[in-house]
Amino acid sequence: MTGEQTYEQPLVSVDVVPLWIAGDGALHVTLGRRLNEPFRGDLALPGVLMGRERSIDAATRALRTKVGIDPSAVTLRDAGVFDAPERDPRGPTMAIAKLGVGSQRDLVGGEHAEAHPIHGLPDLPFDHAAVIGAAVGTLSRLLWTDPAVARALLGPEFTTRTATAVQSRLEQAAGQPVRADASNMKRRLLALGWCTPTDRTALPEGGTGRPSTVWEWV
Amino acid sequence: MTGEQTYEQPLVSVDVVPLWIAGDGALHVTLGRRLNEPFRGDLALPGVLMGRERSIDAATRALRTKVGIDPSAVTLRDAGVFDAPERDPRGPTMAIAKLGVGSQRDLVGGEHAEAHPIHGLPDLPFDHAAVIGAAVGTLSRLLWTDPAVARALLGPEFTTRTATAVQSRLEQAAGQPVRADASNMKRRLLALGWCTPTDRTALPEGGTGRPSTVWEWV
DNA sequence: GCAAAAGTGTTAGGATTACACCCATGA
DNA sequence: TCATGGGTGTAATCCTAACACTTTTGC
Numbered sequence: 001m002t003g004e005q006t007y008e009q010p011l012v013s014v015d016v017v018p019l020w021i022a023g024d025g026a027l028h029v030t031l032g033r034r035l036n037e038p039f040r041g042d043l044a045l046p047g048v049l050m051g052r053e054r055s056i057d058a059a060t061r062a063l064r065t066k067v068g069i070d071p072s073a074v075t076l077r078d079a080g081v082f083d084a085p086e087r088d089p090r091g092p093t094m095a096i097a098k099l100g101v102g103s104q105r106d107l108v109g110g111e112h113a114e115a116h117p118i119h120g121l122p123d124l125p126f127d128h129a130a131v132i133g134a135a136v137g138t139l140s141r142l143l144w145t146d147p148a149v150a151r152a153l154l155g156p157e158f159t160t161r162t163a164t165a166v167q168s169r170l171e172q173a174a175g176q177p178v179r180a181d182a183s184n185m186k187r188r189l190l191a192l193g194w195c196t197p198t199d200r201t202a203l204p205e206g207g208t209g210r211p212s213t214v215w216e217w218v
Numbered sequence: 219m220t221g222e223q224t225y226e227q228p229l230v231s232v233d234v235v236p237l238w239i240a241g242d243g244a245l246h247v248t249l250g251r252r253l254n255e256p257f258r259g260d261l262a263l264p265g266v267l268m269g270r271e272r273s274i275d276a277a278t279r280a281l282r283t284k285v286g287i288d289p290s291a292v293t294l295r296d297a298g299v300f301d302a303p304e305r306d307p308r309g310p311t312m313a314i315a316k317l318g319v320g321s322q323r324d325l326v327g328g329e330h331a332e333a334h335p336i337h338g339l340p341d342l343p344f345d346h347a348a349v350i351g352a353a354v355g356t357l358s359r360l361l362w363t364d365p366a367v368a369r370a371l372l373g374p375e376f377t378t379r380t381a382t383a384v385q386s387r388l389e390q391a392a393g394q395p396v397r398a399d400a401s402n403m404k405r406r407l408l409a410l411g412w413c414t415p416t417d418r419t420a421l422p423e424g425g426t427g428r429p430s431t432v433w434e435w436v
Numbered sequence: 437g438c439a440a441a442a443g444t445g446t447t448a449g450g451a452t453t454a455c456a457c458c459c460a461t462g463a
Numbered sequence: 464t465c466a467t468g469g470g471t472g473t474a475a476t477c478c479t480a481a482c483a484c485t486t487t488t489g490c
Contacts, residue, residue, distance in 0.1 A: 008270050009227040009228075009267050009269075009270075010230055010268040010269060010270050010271070011270065012228055012268075012312075016445090027490090031477075050228045050230075050312070051226050051227075051228060051458075052226050052227075052228055052229065052309060052310045052311075053228070053310055054301045054302075054303060054310065054312075055299060055301050055312060056301075076389060078298070078299060080296070081296060081299065081314060083272045083273050083274075085272060091270060092270045092271055092272065093270075093450080094230075094268070094272075094273060094314075096299060160470085161468085161469075162451085174391075179453090181452095181453075182468085182469070183453095183454085183469080183471085184452085184454090184470095184471070185469095185470095186469085186470065186471090187470095187471090191405055201460085201461090201469090203461075203462085203468095206458065207462090207463080207467085207468080208461070208462050208463075208466070208467050208468075209460080209466080209467035209468030209469070210459065210460040210461055210467075210468055210469040210470080211461065211468090211469080212468085212469060212470095213462070213469080213470085297438040378442070378443085379441085379442080391480085395478085397479090399479095399480070399481085400441085400442075400443085400445065401442080401480095401481085401482080402443095402479085402480075402481090403442095403443090403446085404442080404443060404444090405443090405444090419442090419488090421441095421488075421489085424487050424490090425440085425441080426439075426440050426441075426488070426490075427439080427440035427441030427442070427487080427488065427489080428440075428441050428443075428486065428487040428488050429441085429442080429487075429488060430441085430442060430443095431442080431443085
């Protein structure tokens with residue numbers, strides 16, 4: 001803000017929480033093996049120390065270099081600031097958390113990446129468990145309020161069935177009451193006005209029953 | 219996050235938006251004269267460069283040193299991260315914005331401070347106008363969802379009349395539709411469960427009409 | 437008593453949820 | 464034709480907003 005002081009510079013990182021829906025409908029996060037101390041070799045969120053850049057540019061750098069994800073396929077949103085004193089064994093640090101949303105294909109990551117379902121994550125270093133929790137909450141809030149997030153999560157085309165399942169999983173993962181309702185979902189989607197039903201329908205892999213409407217974005 | 223890179227350290231500041239309600243019911247912000255370049259001598263939000271500390275500690279430092287406010291009387295909340303490339307003439311910087319809520323008496327500030335109503339602010343340096351806008355929006359959202367914020371803004375005792383006026387002013391300032399409703403406010407306050415009506419009533423200064431119920435916090 | 441403002445009773449409207457029932461498909 | 468799941472029609476419920484009317488005060 002001012003420039004007069006000579007305080008020691010803060011250690012600021014940007015941590016990305018890459019969230020996506022697997023084929024089975026489960027919410028997943030892409031983690032990476034840490035290449036440096038502390039916690040070298042452990043699984044953690046992709047994160048980088050910030051330089052003199054925008055936080056969103058640091059986030060794309062983290063995706064590219066830490067888990068081999070092409071940032072152009074990821075929709076990024078703010079997910080909070082984390083600076084609890086004990087979050088880093090090196091001392092006081094601050095993390096800007098970013099939610100990253102995309103498709104399984106684009107977010108599953110490269111060589112140093114590991115995909116994990118949100119339920120049953122291993123112990124994670126720093127406060128990454130809390131960061132993931134915040135990002136899941138953010139995603140759940142944004143699903144039907146931010147069209148770009150919805151599109152990134154559901155893909156260019158999706159079925160009513162998928163939309164219901166995704167909302168349900170997100171509410172579960174966020175610890176909210178599950179309000180997803182298959183019988184009213186078509187009306188809800190129409191009311192949003194973001195997407196339109198195509199004249200095509202689709203059954204889930206090996207499924208039976210009446211096929212679900214396929215939607216596309218306006 | 220990792221420590222391997224040698225990127226140039228980011229310039230990170232914490233800017234506080236001290237918001238309070240004046241006696242006439244208008245929403246005010248406390249600004250300070252900048253003592254250093256850039257924009258030396260101009261009015262701006264109290265802000266400091268972050269050291270290796272928690273952002274909340276930097277915020278209390280900003281309140282104490284820039285506008286002479288006792289931080290112990292202020293309730294602090296996150297109001298977003300600002301890092302637009304052109305926000306600072308010195309180059310890319312990042313600001314962590316904090317909303318500060320308290321009473322007029324505690325927030326009006328000391329020697330270098332100037333209180334300004336939210337409507338009709340002078341031109342401000344950096345992106346401080348946008349930061350104030352975000353903080354006002356945050357305050358409006360938190361008024362009836364965060365008891366500590368409500369208490370900090372309304373004080374230890376308040377009247378139904380005050381509560382209605384405050385909500386109305388906040389909605390105005392945040393550009394939201396004004397939903398404050400005098401005739402339903404008592405029911406709304408009772409439903410919250412945060413405060414209880416005392417057996418006392420009070421008239422506004424020189425006012426007439428039926429006196430309003432005085433409330434206290436549970 | 438009169439004016440002014442707080443507060444109550446009550447209702448209207450809208451949004452959400454619930455659920456019975458019908459429809460489309462694979463086997 | 465049956466099992467399976469999607470979708471529609473419609474009713475129940477809840478919440479909010481609105482407003483007429485009553486109450487409490489100063490003058």
